[in-house]
Amino acid sequence: MSEKDQADLAAMEKTDEPDLDRGMVEAWAAKMISNPDRAYRATFYVATIFFLVTTLFPFYWLLMVALTPRNRLSSVGVLTPGGFNPGAFVEIFTTLPFHRYIFNSFLIAVVATVIVLFVASLAGYVFGRLRFRAKNVLLLSVLVTSFFPPAAFFVPLNRLFNRNIDILRPLMQDGSLYNTPYAIFIPLSALYLPLSIFILMTFYSQIPDGLEDAARVEGTTRLGALFRIIVPLSAPGVATAGVLTFITVYNEYFFSSLMTDGRPQSWAPMLEGILRFQGEFEVLFNLMAAASIVAVLPVAILVIVAQEKIVSGLTAGAVKE
Amino acid sequence: MASVTLQDITKQYEDVTAVDDMNLEIRDGEFITFVGPSGCGKSTTMETIAGLTLPTEGSISIGERDVTDLPPKDRGISMVFQNIALFPHMDVYENVSFGLRLRKYDQEEIDRRVDQAADIVQLEGMMDRMPKEMSGGQRQRVAIARAIVREPDVFLMDEPLANLDAELRVHMRTQLQRLHRELDTTIIYVTHDQAQAMTMSDRIVVINGGVLQQVAPPLECYNEPANRFVAGFIGSPAMNFLEGEVVDGGFESEYTNIDFDPGTHGVSPGQEITVGVRPEDVFLEEDSHKAASPTKAFDAVVDVLEPMGKEMNAYLLFDREVEASAEGRGKGQLLINLVPDTDIEEGDDIRIVMDRENIHLFDRASGDAITHSLE
Known part of the structure; x- marks a missing residue:
């Protein structure tokens, strides 16, 4: 071993080496390597700041815009509003029936979520718990359908929903689904079904067979066992699938705007309502901002509620495998 | 209360036959045990009775009703599962x-019924506990309470004690027998543990490879096994088997020969047979008075001794040339059961006798029993 090697070894054994001539970055990197916890903390702060800037700051700025009176919109600052006018949050309901738009979107999202959870539960049960031929082919085709761009379905669906269908006459005034909530939640439920099927399939497949057998012996049908035992025990999965579906449908614009004429009584959705604050000569940015904030509330409430419902680890310990 | x-x-999975043409009559109020090695089809048979799987062929009736196509909930049965299968999101009640x-x-x-069931399995005061807060034995009692509360015609138990520790298992075994006496219901019990089968059942159903081997009371399975499989499966430690051939004066194998008259025992010279003798029917030569009818004495070498407290197992080799097999008892090896204070050491040369009254002969090709005594 040469003298140089020995000197290097001696340097490696020393933990702090203040006399070593290193650049600032190099010294910093050395410190991070010897103390990885600091590196993790630094990464955490970077990620947090990035999240705050990209996600929460626009939301904050939305609030600033909403609070700025209409005539001072040009002077809205980056961190402070250009005045104080909380009246915008009332005005959005008086200028337009914005509550109706929100109600439309909310109802459509709720119905779509219920449909998706029900159908995806049945499909998830079959794919997750039964063995049958062509299972993988079927599963794959469900997956592939979800890859299609929604626009691919739009033209045929729009033609179909604009047609007068005689058997629907007792239900709809003119026998056409255009301008009804059906025209929105039917295609949206179908589009967002595959994702929920996959989520629920994974959860349902993990419930031990013994529990289902026990339920069936005790007096349920297979379907009864699904809804009384398997679904409650998969609560986290059901909540996840439900929240995802609700949020996607609630925020959906493409189908919802094209399947109605945009009037609130035609079941136009919330996004359509926000855009309605754009007049012929003037864009009411402060009202649009206020409306956007109000529109976020149902989703925010839902997520908070669902989070409390998500109780995991229920199955732990009750079944010995 | 019903017969089954x-x-x-017959139950066929793609290319596997799990149960093969099974015919069985289970009497009203009987405690019957399906026993066999794992994968022998005993659980599948029970699942077809429960209705959890449908048989590929054949029919099942409970009482007078044909239940072959009924769903489990309409069959008047209840079941206790191996993995207990309590619903984790519900409390005991x-x-x-x-x-x-x-x-x-x-x-x-x-x-009223829940109280009664809780009383039978001693679960009072635990009604609002969640399954995960209970011990294994308590959960098992909840599972049993859930099964008896509906007052079913037939009680199915699929290895209900398999997941309990040894002490609790023995305790629950007597509990179940008491329960059977109290309820007087038909109980079908599945286990791979022949000790549970022996101790609890009115009759044992021995199954192997999906085929019924013997249906008989425990002692009959023990004393008069229908074939070599039953002989080897029932009884612990298992029976010794010596393979050989019938000759004019009796049985002859590489290490032993036993004198008997082939004609009177239904074999003929030249026939390949297996002799079966239980460890407890082999004695040291000096104890030959303990055998009802001792054979002549054989030489053997003591290989390994296993003192068990109330008895002692001795693994013998017929001569010093025999190599002890690593997998079970091989050729030239013999296991015998001795009283614990027998004065022998590992490596000793000893002489042993068998009890002719308890020597079983099996046909080598079919495995069927030919006789259960050489007297």
Whole structure:
């Protein structure tokens, strides 16, 4: 071993080496390597700041815009509003029936979520718990359908929903689904079904067979066992699938705007309502901002509620495998 | 209270036959045990009785009813599972009353029956516990309470004690026998543990490879096994088998020969047979008075001694040239059962005798029993 090697070894054994001539970055990197916890903390702060800037700051700025009176919109600052006018949050309901738009979107999202959870539960049960031929082919085709761009379905669906269908006459005034909530939640439920099927399939497949057998012996049908035992025990999965579906449908614009004429009584959705604050000569940015904030509330409430419902680890310990 | 009849039950999975043409009559009020090695089809048979799987062929009746195509809930059965299978999101009361609530019993009746069941399995005061807060034995008792609360015609138990520790298992075994006496219901019990089968059952159903081997009371299976499989499976430690051939004066194998008259025992010279003798029917030569009818003495070498407290197992080799097999008892090896204070050491040369009254002969090709005594 040469003298140089020995000197290097001696340097490696020393933990702090203040006399070593290193650049600032190099010294910093050395410190991070010897103390990885600091590196993790630094990464955490970077990620947090990035999240705050990209996600929460626009939301904050939305609030600033909403609070700025209409005539001072040009002077809205980056961190402070250009005045104080909380009246915008009332005005959005008086200028337009914005509550109706929100109600439309909310109802459509709720119905779509219920449909998706029900159908995806049945499909998830079959794919997750039964063995049958062509299972993988079927599963794959469900997956592939979800890859299609929604626009691919739009033209045929729009033609179909604009047609007068005689058997629907007792239900709809003119026998056409255009301008009804059906025209929105039917295609949206179908589009967002595959994702929920996959989520629920994974959860349902993990419930031990013994529990289902026990339920069936005790007096349920297979379907009864699904809804009384398997679904409650998969609560986290059901909540996840439900929240995802609700949020996607609630925020959906493409189908919802094209399947109605945009009037609130035609079941136009919330996004359509926000855009309605754009007049012929003037864009009411402060009202649009206020409306956007109000529109976020149902989703925010839902997520908070669902989070409390998500109780995991229920199955732990009750079944010995 | 009902009898159960299986007629020509066959269950086929793609290319595996799990149960092969099974015919069985289970009497009203009987405690019957399906026993066999794992994968022998005993659980599948029980699942077809429960209705959890449908048989490929054959029919099942419970009492007078043909239940072959009925769903499990309409068969008048209840079941205790190996993995206990309590519903984790329900407390004890909800678990036990689940079936009654589904059947829309009125609240008073439900409470009365749940109380009664809880009393039988000693679960009072635990009604609002969650399954995960209970010990293995308590959970098992909840599962049993859930099964008895509906007062079923037939009780199915699929290895209910397999997941309990040894001490609790023995305790629950007597509990189950007491329960059977109290309820007087038909109980079908599945286990791979022949000790449970022996101790609890009115009759044992021995199954191997999906085929019924013997249906008989425990002692009959022990004393008069129908074939070599039953002989080897029932009884612990297992029976010794010596393979050889019938000659003019009796049986001859590489290490032993036993004198008997082939004609009177239904074999003929030249026939390949297996001799079976249980460890407890082999004695040291000086103890030969303990055998009802001792054979002549054989030489053997003591290989390994296993003192068990109330008895001692001795693994013998017929001569010093025999190599002890690593997998079970091989050729030239013999296991015998001795009283614990027998004065022998490992490596000793000893002489042993067998009890002719308890020597079994099996046909080598078919495995069927030919005789159960050489007297």
